Amino acid sequence: MSHHNPTAAKLRTLLFHLSDIKRITQPSGCRLEQRRAESHLLIVFTSGAGLVSINDQSFQLSADQCYLLSPGDYIEIIHDYGGGSTIEYYQIAFTVIRTSDAGPGTFTGSILDDRHEITAYPFSRLLRLVEDLHANRQVDCDIKWFHQHMRFQELLGFLIEQNYQSGHALHVTQSVESTVQYMQSNYMENITVKQLAQLANVPYWQYSTVFRELTGKKPLNYLNELRINRSKELLAGSSFQLREIASQVGFADEYYFNRRFRQTTGLTPGQYARIKQSSIRIHDWTGHQVDIPVQPKRIICHGETFGDLIALGVEPIGEVGFLSGDPAYRSRDRKRGGDDKPVNMELTSALNPDLIIFANADEAAYKRIAHIAPTVTFNSFAPLEQRLHTLGELLGRKLEAKRWLDRYNAKATYMWQQLRRSYIVPGETASVFIYEHGRRLFVMGTTGLSSALYHPFGFQPADKIRDILNAGHGFIEIQESALSSYAGDRIFMLVPEHPESRQAMEQMMSSPQWSSLPAVRNGHVYIVQASEWNYADALIREKLLEMLPRLLGKIS
Helix, strand or coil: CCCCCHHHHHHCCEEEEEEEEEEEEECCCCEEEEEECCCEEEEEEEECEEEEEECCEEEEEECCEEEEECCCCEEEEEECCCCCCCEEEEEEEEEEEECCCCCCEECCCCCCCCCCEECCCCHHHHHHHHHHHHHCCCCCCHHHHHHHHHHHHHHHHHHHHHHHCCCHHHHHHHHHHHHHHHHHHHCCCCCCHHHHHHHHCCCHHHHHHHHHHHHCCCHHHHHHHHHHHHHHHHHHHCCCCHHHHHHHHCCCCHHHHHHHHHHHHCCCHHHHHHHHHCEEEEECCCCCEEEEECCCCCEEEECCCHHHHHHCCCCCCECHHHHCCCCCHHHHCCCHHHHHCCCCHHHHHHCCCCEEEECCCCHHHHHHHCCCCCEEECCCCCCHHHHHHHHHHHHCCHHHHHHHHHHHHHHHHHHHHHHHHHCCCCCCEEEEEEEECCCEEEEECCCCCHHHHECCCCEEECHHHHHHHHCCCCEEEECHHHHHHHCCCEEEEEECCCHHHHHHHHHHCCCHHHHCCHHHHCCCEEEEEHHHHCCCCHHHHHHHHHHHHHHHCCCC
């Protein structure tokens, strides 16, 4: 390191503090308005194409690129309208403190001398660090936060090292990376770590360490994984004998191949081949291609999918509450945030599922659970009709889905027509509110009780709630001062279970602001237990067809 390098000298005085990390999805055809960075930002793109404009510089946007912004910089992200793909990226916000003899102070200048587009080689290592940071973002104790902060320091160190100095460190990394590519093309050959180190021209003792940093695996474990993955393709799509497959992928004999295959997958090659011959390949909600059984028998669901499955005549062997160690889940814990409940990996594995339905878009969480059994992501916030058709396709129950929906839609239309005769008039609007997570106020959108209220013959959403529905949001948080902007002609207030949230609801409902709402003045407020009715699944939607007429006759 040169003592004359101004960036290096500056770095000695800087301390870095992680503030926040988010994963952001920008739909196709969308243009993000220019915005000003309030803190230092690291933006890491993982998919999509378009243009990134930072201050007066423009960069071609593509996956595997990252950018560094300082406070006060302006950024605009423009989608490639001809590409048709979604832009996805991580945004990491952090604060920089500068130390000096006069004492510490906030540093708002450029860390890398006004460079915005920065190098990350190999990008796969950067992505692993970022995904790990995102997966552990919700820490709940000081020690876990300390480990999270250390992860962030490792990530910054990786980037800063590459972007203010070049030379031996990067050369070694590139050399070892070239052997990874060599293994991917020559996995069927007899390969040793010594040969790979010689090929990279890197000392044997250093090679394995750098290789593990790049791939997360030891060289021979990585080689074994390449061979097993190729053998899976041959087992699923060919009639070769086991000894032929073992030879083609680089194993010395079929007995060793059989043992390593079973250690890796939990199945013998023969068992795997039989399963694959009775499976179908599907594309799930977040874009994975997954081979699932034609008729899965042992299904686990994570998220608000349980009632949808029951409606199709499918009885899962486990659901989010059970897998989280909460046997009372169905009676009291199926809240809007159920999709965020962590999966108990040990219990999930012990149930030996043949299919997991995962109502979560968190890729890091998906990768952890997908090792247990074929796993498909599922959008539990999608409309009921879309959800049931999707599950019907997945589970071979398309006819059952159609029949249930036809019956439900006929009953719902009849109910709303009857209500119009006695209780409501065309065009009336309705809103659903709930206090959760302490004293935070939410308005419901595409999920929960509100999903049952908005019907061609039923209630209509207030204008601001229509915007929420159009955006596909299950719910959003609002300020109490904005309540009147979201309040409809009828208000459904969900009673939370948590005492602090319930107290916040009661205080608000005693306020002059509440009393001034038209729905309150007209006696059109309905108090509903969230633990019983704030779900969008098929079973609750059907029960609401009986409950709503009774509820509308009881005005609070």
